[in-house]
Each structure stands twice: as C-alpha cells, then as structure tokens.
Amino acid sequence: MAYGKELDAAKKAASLAARLCQKVQKALLQSDVQSKSDKSPVTVADYGSQAVVSLLLQRELSSVLFSLVAEEDSADLRKDGSQDILERITKLVNDTLATEDLLKPIDSTLSTDDILRAIDCGTSEGGPNGRHWVLDPIDGTKGFLRGDQYAVALGLLEEGKVVLGVLACPNLPLASIAGNNNSSSSDEKGCLFYATIGSGTYMQPLDSNSEPVKVHVSSVENPADASFFESFEGAHSLHDLSSSIANKLGVKAPPVRIDSQAKYGALSRGDGAIYLRFPHKGYREKIWDHVAGAIVVTEAGGIVTDAGGKALDFSKGKYLDLDTGI
Numbered sequence: 001m002a003y004g005k006e007l008d009a010a011k012k013a014a015s016l017a018a019r020l021c022q023k024v025q026k027a028l029l030q031s032d033v034q035s036k037s038d039k040s041p042v043t044v045a046d047y048g049s050q051a052v053v054s055l056l057l058q059r060e061l062s063s064v065l066f067s068l069v070a071e072e073d074s075a076d077l078r079k080d081g082s083q084d085i086l087e088r089i090t091k092l093v094n095d096t097l098a099t100e101d102l103l104k105p106i107d108s109t110l111s112t113d114d115i116l117r118a119i120d121c122g123t124s125e126g127g128p129n130g131r132h133w134v135l136d137p138i139d140g141t142k143g144f145l146r147g148d149q150y151a152v153a154l155g156l157l158e159e160g161k162v163v164l165g166v167l168a169c170p171n172l173p174l175a176s177i178a179g180n181n182n183s184s185s186s187d188e189k190g191c192l193f194y195a196t197i198g199s200g201t202y203m204q205p206l207d208s209n210s211e212p213v214k215v216h217v218s219s220v221e222n223p224a225d226a227s228f229f230e231s232f233e234g235a236h237s238l239h240d241l242s243s244s245i246a247n248k249l250g251v252k253a254p255p256v257r258i259d260s261q262a263k264y265g266a267l268s269r270g271d272g273a274i275y276l277r278f279p280h281k282g283y284r285e286k287i288w289d290h291v292a293g294a295i296v297v298t299e300a301g302g303i304v305t306d307a308g309g310k311a312l313d314f315s316k317g318k319y320l321d322l323d324t325g326i
C-alpha cells in the first residue's frame with residue numbers, strides 16, 4: 001500500500017503521544033489543581049506529545065530529509081526558571097517511550113537537550129514542495145483541561161496535498177455520539193482514525209490491537225434528519241452564525257459541541273452529517289488544526305471546503321487562506 005510505512009509510523013507515534021496525554025490528563029483530573037488555572041500540566045502534555053511524535057517519526061522513518069510543521073516550539077522552555085517543567089517533560093517522554101515494547105531498545109535515557117531538540121524539529125514552514133509532516137500535539141487544549149475531547153493530530157503533506165492523516169482521540173467513545181453531548185462514563189473510549197489517499201478511512205480502538213473497521217460519512221440526505229458539529233468554545237467559532245445557517249438548511253437537531261478534530265473523526269463515521277466552523281473576524285486558521293481531520297473526512301466520503309466552497313489549500317505554509325470559515 002502507498003504510504004504504508006509512513007502510516008505505521010504515524011499510528012504508532014500518535015498512539016504513544018496520546019498515552020502520554022492520557023497520563024497527564026488523569027493526574028490533572030485526580031488532583032484538584034485543575035481549577036487553579038495553572039496551565040503548566042497542559043503545557044507539559046503538549047510539549048511531551050510533540051517530542052514523542054518527533055522522536056518516533058525520525059526513528060521509524062530514518063529519512064535524511066525530515067520536515068515537521070508543528071504547533072509548539074521550545075522558546076519558553078529555554079527561558080530562566082523553566083528547568084523544572086523541562087525536567088518533568090523529559091521524564092514523561094522517557095517514561096512513555098519506555099512503555100513501547102515495539103520500539104528498538106533506547107540506547108540511553110534522553111536528556112533535556114534531546115527533548116528541546118526533538119520539539120524544535122517541528123519548526124518547518126511547510127509549503128508546496130516536498131514532504132512535510134504536520135502535527136498538533138494536543139488539539140483542543142481547552143477540552144483537554146476540562147477533561148473533555150482532544151486529539152493528537154498528525155498528517156503528511158506531499159507536494160502541498162494531504163496524503164495521510166491520523167487522529168488519536170483518547171476520550172471519544174467507540175460507539176456513536178449521535179444525539180448526545182455527554183456520553184455515559186461506562187462507554188468504552190479511545191479511537192484511532194486513519195486515512196491514506198485513495199484507501200479510505202479506518203477506525204480502531206486506541207488501546208488495543210482490535211481489527212480496524214472502515215468508516216463512512218453519514219448517508220442522511222434530508223437536512224431535517226441531520227445533525228451538525230461545532231466547537232465547544234464560542235470564542236473559536238460563531239455559534240449564532242452556525243445555528244442560523246443550520247436553520248436555513250432545515251437542520252432540526254441542536255448543535256453537537258465538542259472540542260478538537262475529534263469532530264472530524266466523529267463525522268467520518270457518520271455520528272453527524274455537518275461540521276460548521278466560523279472563526280471570529282481576523283483569526284487565521286493553522287494547517288495543523290485541519291490537515292489530519294480533512295483527509296479522515298474526505299477518505300470517508302465527505303467533502304471539506306471553506307465557506308465559499310473551495311477546497312482547503314494546505315500548500316501555503318502554516319496558515320490557511322480561507323473564505324470566511326470551514
């Protein structure tokens with residue numbers, strides 16, 4: 001299969017990064033620190049996830065040319081007073097890598113400098129030529145902090161086109177979320193969605209080796225039977241505008257609001273039929289917020305465009321040039 005080796009590496013990297021995030025999110029929920037608005041735990045998970053993916057991809061693919069466009073960089077970690085947080089990230093990454101039995105044994109424990117370097121591999125600008133990995137180490141940080149949805153989102157661009165995407169969604173129920181905003185806690189959670197160009201979209205449980213299943217977008221034709229997704233955060237997308245558009249389309253169901261590219265994952269298996277996103281004026285969308293999600297949806301039979309109906313162009317660097325919304 002085309003991109004088979006890249007897909008294996010990407011699935012492994014995203015799953016392992018998700019494991020790191022789950023560990024941090026658990027601690028975040030169990031301790032009472034969560035409400036204290038101390039953002040350091042999430043920073044730890046964002047950085048740790050980015051380091052894990054960067055290290056894994058490089059180790060598994062050992063290509064001379066490795067380009068990664070990723071959300072985080074190490075600038076803040078290099079500042080005075082960041083030593084403690086950097087050591088925590090380093091420990092998290094080492095502990096996470098040590099749990100991966102499929103990995104070649106690690107020659108030595110990674111140092112703080114190794115971690116800084118791994119994070120900074122993600123400073124590529126992308127663009128229309130060659131291969132670029134695109135990573136959002138935690139998409140939906142606000143959801144992550146709330147204990148809600150988030151995703152590790154990893155994609156691959158080749159000559160400006162998305163050819164591969166992986167979405168690890170640790171809190172997304174394996175069963176459909178159609179019709180309910182809050183799933184019961186007994187639901188089995190943790191989904192891994194993946195797609196390569198021309199080969200469809202698959203979903204498998206994040207923490208087991210169960211067989212992947214091919215997924216397809218909703219087949220609902222009548223808008224009256226459709227439901228739509230949007231950001232949980234009103235600051236990220238104009239809820240009033242989505243509602244009025246949904247209304248005009250004839251959609252009757254209330255919006256399903258969830259964080260992150262888990263929306264694209266849920267869409268790809270038909271939990272809902274539509275995703276509407278209208279950022280406030282002046283906001284520029286970043287490619288890592290959509291690359292993986294876009295291919296997961298298109299390979300499942302869906303269509304992803306800007307609000308003007310044009311396909312998303314991921315070849316312009318870090319930002320998407322959009323007409324109004326997605």
Ligand SMILES: Nc1ncnc2c1ncn2[C@@H]1O[C@H](COP(=O)(O)O)[C@@H](OP(=O)(O)O)[C@H]1O
Pocket residue numbers: 071136138139140141142143230231232233235236237258259260261279280283286289
């Ligand atoms: N004002 C804004 N308008 C639109 N999107 C925004 C935003 N501020 C942040 N975002 C983006 O929205 C993403 C989350 O998407 P969603 O709203 O679907 O959960 C964030 O990703 P991160 O959490 O990776 O920073 C961030 O990139």
Ligand SMILES: [Mg+2]
Pocket residue numbers: 136138139140288289
């Ligand atoms: Mg994001």
Ligand SMILES: [Mg+2]
Pocket residue numbers: 071136137138139140141
């Ligand atoms: Mg992020």
Ligand SMILES: [Mg+2]
Pocket residue numbers: 071141
């Ligand atoms: Mg962010």
